[in-house]
Structures are given as C-alpha cells and as structure tokens.
Amino acid sequence: MNEVLLRARGRHGGPASLDEYRAAGGYAALPRALKEMKPEEMIAVVKDSGLRGRGGAGFPSGLKWSFVPSGDQWDGGPKYLMCNADEMEPGTFKDRVLIETNPHALIEGMILAGYGMGMTEGFIFIRREYFRQADGLEHAIQEARGAKLLGERIAGSGYSFDIHIHRSGGRYICGEETALLNAFEGKRATPRAKPPFPATRGLWARPTTVHNVETLACVPGIVEHGAQWFKGLAANPEGAGTKLYGGSGAVEDPKCVERPIGTTLRALLDEMGGVRGGKKLLGVIPGGASTAFLTPEHLDVPMDFTPLEKAGSRLGTGTFIAFSEDDCPVKGTLNLQRFFARESCGFCTPCRDGLPFGVWLLEQLESGQGTREHLDWIEDLYRDIGPNSFCAHAAGAAEPIKGLFRHFRPILEEHVSASGCPFAEKAEAVHA
Ligand SMILES: Cc1cc2nc3c(=O)[nH]c(=O)nc-3n(C[C@H](O)[C@H](O)[C@H](O)COP(=O)(O)O)c2cc1C
Ligand code: SF4
Structure with missing residues (x-):
C-alpha cells in the first residue's frame, strides 16, 4: 500500500x-x-x-x-x-x-x-x-x-x-x-x-x-x-482514509504501520510476526488503554470506528496491546488501572477516590485475597464511575474492566477459587 x-x-x-x-x-x-x-x-x-x-x-x-x-x-x-x-x-x-x-x-x-x-x-x-x-x-x-x-x-x-x-x-x-x-x-x-x-x-x-x-x-x-x-483509501465501505496502527505487548515485532482504515486485527497481527513465541492469542485491547478487551473471535472485525463499536469496544487510538495465553488479563488491567488512578486530576470524587479503590480490589485478586464479593464490587464500581465523573478519564478507565468481565469472567473467578493468579507460574517460567 x-x-x-x-x-x-x-x-x-x-x-x-x-x-x-x-x-x-x-x-x-x-x-x-x-x-x-x-x-x-x-x-x-x-x-x-x-x-x-x-x-x-x-x-x-x-x-x-x-x-x-x-x-x-x-x-x-x-x-x-x-x-x-x-x-x-x-x-x-x-x-x-x-x-x-x-x-x-x-x-x-x-x-x-x-x-x-x-x-x-x-x-x-x-x-x-x-x-x-x-x-x-x-x-x-x-x-x-x-x-x-x-x-x-x-x-x-x-x-x-x-x-x-x-x-x-x-x-x-x-x-x-x-x-x-x-x-x-x-x-x-x-x-x-x-x-x-x-x-x-x-x-x-x-x-x-x-x-x-x-x-x-x-x-x-x-x-x-x-x-x-x-x-x-479505506478497507471497508463505511470508513475513510488510512490509519496509523500500532501493536505492542505479546507480538513478535511491535511497531506502528500505516494501513487502510478498517484493516483487520488478524492482518495487523500477521504483519507484526504474530503472537510472541508462537503462543495462542488470549485477547487484545484494541485502541490504547481506555478501550475494552476483544478476543480471537474478533480477529476479522475491521479496525474502524463503527465495526469496533458493534463488537463492544472502540477504535480509540488504533494501537492495540496483545495478550498471549501466558499473560494474565487481570494483572494487565491492574497495571493500566494503576496508571489511570495515578493520573486522575483529582477534581471529582468518583474518579479521584474510586480509581484507587479499583486498584486495591484488583490487587486483592492478584495477591490471593480476592473474594466473590470483591468481584461484584469491581463490576459495580466501574459501571458507576464513568457516568458520575466530570470528564472522560474515568469512563475510559472503566473500558478495559468492562471487557474483562464480558470475556474473561472465568479467569476472574479462578483468581478467587485458586486464591491467586493462575498465570503466576507461567509468568515465572517466561521470566526464568
Ligand atoms: C484523559 C484524556 C486524555 C486524552 N489524551 C489525548 C491525547 O493525548 N491526544 C489526543 O489527540 N487526544 C486526547 N484526548 C482526546 C481529546 O480530548 C480530543 O478529543 C482530541 O484531541 C480531539 O482531536 P481529534 O478531533 O483530532 O480526534 C484525550 C481525552 C481524555 C479524556
Ligand atoms: S473524571 Fe476527569 S475531572 Fe474527574 S477527577 Fe477524573 S480526570 Fe479529573
């Protein structure tokens, strides 16, 4: 192109x-x-x-x-x-x-x-x-x-x-x-x-x-x-122009490429050498940190505004973060929530106090202290935080959490039943 x-x-x-x-x-x-x-x-x-x-x-x-x-x-x-x-x-x-x-x-x-x-x-x-x-x-x-x-x-x-x-x-x-x-x-x-x-x-x-x-x-x-x-220039009839797409996380060759808007995630992933280490794809956050997770079933969705909204996420900035079967999506989301909590401007209470509470709850899950009640609290907190905050920062922070509950609930529940992160051993093996 x-x-x-x-x-x-x-x-x-x-x-x-x-x-x-x-x-x-x-x-x-x-x-x-x-x-x-x-x-x-x-x-x-x-x-x-x-x-x-x-x-x-x-x-x-x-x-x-x-x-x-x-x-x-x-x-x-x-x-x-x-x-x-x-x-x-x-x-x-x-x-x-x-x-x-x-x-x-x-x-x-x-x-x-x-x-x-x-x-x-x-x-x-x-x-x-x-x-x-x-x-x-x-x-x-x-x-x-x-x-x-x-x-x-x-x-x-x-x-x-x-x-x-x-x-x-x-x-x-x-x-x-x-x-x-x-x-x-x-x-x-x-x-x-x-x-x-x-x-x-x-x-x-x-x-x-x-x-x-x-x-x-x-x-x-x-x-x-x-x-x-x-x-x-667009790859799908309802789109317009090209797009700078970025890929990072568990991809072999993380980079930024310019492609017709509406190029699929599958094509972008292939171009970046696929999932790191030949592993299976667990999911992606498609457009920067404030968009909801997608899964391998969405690989053929055009990476454009409307198709991604129909798939339950957003194009956002068009730069995806990939998670392999070895990467814990709860831990990845916790990492992003630490960022969002730290970057709250402090002007309104739901965001200033709610985001750190969300971090604490996710930390309970990761450290093996999580309960079913914590899962409910996380879901409730992030459902309410966006509509009750002053700007789109808190609503953006809630997006990956929403995707986490929609697509990876069994993994969340496993954090409770196994009293800790079921990916911890895999992560140790990767970093050994
Ligand atoms: C917390 C937060 C951070 C943002 N950061 C950026 C940014 O770094 N760059 C950017 O272009 N838009 C950012 N935006 C979106 C801008 O508010 C605005 O919508 C955008 O700059 C408009 O440009 P566009 O019409 O060309 O998309 C951010 C929005 C929020 C809520
Ligand atoms: S929602 Fe926006 S205005 Fe309110 S504290 Fe967060 S960053 Fe500030």
Missing part, C-alpha cells in the same frame, strides 16, 4: 526534511489551495471526505470545523488551532512515529486547517517526554518559515499563519482538550465544563479547534486529491 501520512521518510531514519517531503509531493497543493479555494470550500471537502478525529473519540472533523464562528458570526478577533500531541495513553505511540518520520505533513495540515477556519496562529502541545520529537518539529518549522510556507503571506497568497511549540508539564489529563487549554494558559490542568465548547470559547476564551496530530496530517491529502480519493 502507498503510504499517505508517512509518505516521506528521512534518508537516515530521521525525520523527512523539507526537500524530502517536497520530493514525495508535499506542499504541492498548498499554494493553489490558499489562492483558489475559499475557506468554506476547504471545510466542505473535509466534511465530504468522512475524516473522523484520530485522537480517540472519532468526531467528524469537517463538522468540528464548521462550529468555529465565521462570517457574520465572527467578531473578527483571534481564533486558534491547537494540535494535541500529548500522547500519554499507555500502548499508544502513533503520533510520535508520525512526528519522527514526516513532520511536514503535520505542518502542512495545520496551515490548511488554519486557513479553512480563518485562524492565523497554531500551537503544538507536545508530550513532555518527546524531547527529540519536539526538537525535530522545531527544525521543520524553521525550514517551513525559511521557505515562506509559514509566516506572512504564505507561498505568495494573502494568508498568514505561524506555528509555535508548547511542551507539556507532563500529565495524562493534559491530553483532554479542555484540560490542555487550561494547562496551556498556565492554570491547573483540570477539564472545563462543556458547553461552552472550545469552538466558541477555547484558548484565552477565543474560538479554538483542538485536533490530534494524525487527524491534521490527513488534511493535505484530502485537499490535494479530494474527498472521494480519501474515502477510497
């Missing part, structure tokens, strides 16, 4: 330079688009393309752009584009790969998105630990400025736009779009009440659009080749 998002690569394994991106067709459509397309045409083509946000929720991107005030609805003041490169979800590393490989795709996508929504300034909010990646992006931004692709009157058009990098203070909640805006403004990173939505009242109370790295990098291809071309 021809790669779109990763179409340019640096010669020595580093990020593609401006020349390398241009040689792969990058920035080709930009001058024409800025001179000949009206902003509303840009929004229309993104709407028609069927692009859905790659940050986890899958919200239709063109629709999101249309919420930003324009024409008579706009007071003429600043509007901002915010690229969310916070990427702290366990198991997720696709935005890092994109930035490390093809940073100009993101920059070009931001210029076009900024033009479509009438914005003159964009920011990239990048995960604290992505030091090298932030430096690579800074270099790419300088290259683009030097070539008059950023700054005043881009590529000879009447449009001006610039991009600045902001390094995150380093918490998972900073990836939630309104907590991100608070963090950016120097406030405590807690989510804001919605409405008002960032589209009308975002950064410094001005209209703002927050987009994931991968979403923005899809835009140049759509503008260059059109909505139908983008739809035609």
Whole structure:
C-alpha cells in the first residue's frame, strides 16, 4: 500500500526534511489551495471526505470545523488551532512515529486547517517526554518559515499563519482538550465544563479547534486529491482514509504501520510476526488503554470506528496491546488501572477516590485475597464511575474492566477459587 501520512521518510531514519517531503509531493497543493479555494470550500471537502478525529473519540472533523464562528458570526478577533500531541495513553505511540518520520505533513495540515477556519496562529502541545520529537518539529518549522510556507503571506497568497511549540508539564489529563487549554494558559490542568465548547470559547476564551496530530496530517491529502480519493483509501465501505496502527505487548515485532482504515486485527497481527513465541492469542485491547478487551473471535472485525463499536469496544487510538495465553488479563488491567488512578486530576470524587479503590480490589485478586464479593464490587464500581465523573478519564478507565468481565469472567473467578493468579507460574517460567 502507498503510504499517505508517512509518505516521506528521512534518508537516515530521521525525520523527512523539507526537500524530502517536497520530493514525495508535499506542499504541492498548498499554494493553489490558499489562492483558489475559499475557506468554506476547504471545510466542505473535509466534511465530504468522512475524516473522523484520530485522537480517540472519532468526531467528524469537517463538522468540528464548521462550529468555529465565521462570517457574520465572527467578531473578527483571534481564533486558534491547537494540535494535541500529548500522547500519554499507555500502548499508544502513533503520533510520535508520525512526528519522527514526516513532520511536514503535520505542518502542512495545520496551515490548511488554519486557513479553512480563518485562524492565523497554531500551537503544538507536545508530550513532555518527546524531547527529540519536539526538537525535530522545531527544525521543520524553521525550514517551513525559511521557505515562506509559514509566516506572512504564505507561498505568495494573502494568508498568514505561524506555528509555535508548547511542551507539556507532563500529565495524562493534559491530553483532554479542555484540560490542555487550561494547562496551556498556565492554570491547573483540570477539564472545563462543556458547553461552552472550545469552538466558541477555547484558548484565552477565543474560538479554538483542538485536533490530534494524525487527524491534521490527513488534511493535505484530502485537499490535494479530494474527498472521494480519501474515502477510497479505506478497507471497508463505511470508513475513510488510512490509519496509523500500532501493536505492542505479546507480538513478535511491535511497531506502528500505516494501513487502510478498517484493516483487520488478524492482518495487523500477521504483519507484526504474530503472537510472541508462537503462543495462542488470549485477547487484545484494541485502541490504547481506555478501550475494552476483544478476543480471537474478533480477529476479522475491521479496525474502524463503527465495526469496533458493534463488537463492544472502540477504535480509540488504533494501537492495540496483545495478550498471549501466558499473560494474565487481570494483572494487565491492574497495571493500566494503576496508571489511570495515578493520573486522575483529582477534581471529582468518583474518579479521584474510586480509581484507587479499583486498584486495591484488583490487587486483592492478584495477591490471593480476592473474594466473590470483591468481584461484584469491581463490576459495580466501574459501571458507576464513568457516568458520575466530570470528564472522560474515568469512563475510559472503566473500558478495559468492562471487557474483562464480558470475556474473561472465568479467569476472574479462578483468581478467587485458586486464591491467586493462575498465570503466576507461567509468568515465572517466561521470566526464568
Ligand atoms: C484523559 C484524556 C486524555 C486524552 N489524551 C489525548 C491525547 O493525548 N491526544 C489526543 O489527540 N487526544 C486526547 N484526548 C482526546 C481529546 O480530548 C480530543 O478529543 C482530541 O484531541 C480531539 O482531536 P481529534 O478531533 O483530532 O480526534 C484525550 C481525552 C481524555 C479524556
Ligand atoms: S473524571 Fe477524573 S480526570 Fe476527569 S475531572 Fe474527574 S477527577 Fe479529573
């Protein structure tokens, strides 16, 4: 398959330079688009393309752009584009790969998105630990400025736009779009009440659009080749575009690949060398830590938004974590719950106090102290925690637990009947 998002690569394994991106067709459509397309045409083509946000929720991107005030609805003041490169979800590393490989795709996508929504300034909010990646992006931004692709009157058009990098203070909640805006403004990173939505009242109370790295990098291809071309890239009829899929955990060759959206888990697993050590697959968490477990019976489900929802999970970030027959899904989930509990921003009680209690309950099971009552408590706790919390953090934390109870109840019960983890011996053998 021809790669779109990763179409340019640096010669020595580093990020593609401006020349390398241009040689792969990058920035080709930009001058024409800025001179000949009206902003509303840009929004229309993104709407028609069927692009859905790659940050986890899958919200239709063109629709999101249309919420930003324009024409008579706009007071003429600043509007901002915010690229969310916070990427702290366990198991997720696709935005890092994109930035490390093809940073100009993101920059070009931001210029076009900024033009479509009438914005003159964009920011990239990048995960604290992505030091090298932030430096690579800074270099790419300088290259683009030097070539008059950023700054005043881009590529000879009447449009001006610039991009600045902001390094995150380093918490998972900073990836939630309104907590991100608070963090950016120097406030405590807690989510804001919605409405008002960032589209009308975002950064410094001005209209703002927050987009994931991968979403923005899809835009140049759509503008260059059109909505139908983008739809035609998908592996399933209801999807649109390509997707950066990642695989980690019990796979032979963990990596990130760009494939048509809707590629099956079976095909992705095969490409990553199958399950480590030739073992059987027990299950996967398909899209980062806050999605529900799937099992081998779902191997042929297209990895796309709607099919995965029908299968009882979510595409999330599209980066799966595989569990082999030797890996305890309870222990794996406990590990994720420790992360979610630690990363609670503390603003609301069900999440702040409930997530640590969930960790304690799972620890009882793993350490052989678990009872049937504990199983009931876990199920009740995680059923109630999401709907009673302020943002999607707690609901996300509940997802793997829901999958655990749906697909691996016998394993949970075995933790009680065997007074401990039935996988412990296997794990010892693996690590011996
Ligand atoms: C706790 C939490 C963490 C999040 N972290 C990220 C993140 O690191 N990157 C991201 O793009 N979206 C993240 N999101 C989703 C964002 O709030 C938002 O939906 C997304 O950036 C919108 O971009 P999109 O429309 O391009 O998908 C997170 C959401 C929650 C609740
Ligand atoms: S759900 Fe958790 S992360 Fe979200 S606001 Fe409440 S305490 Fe903070």
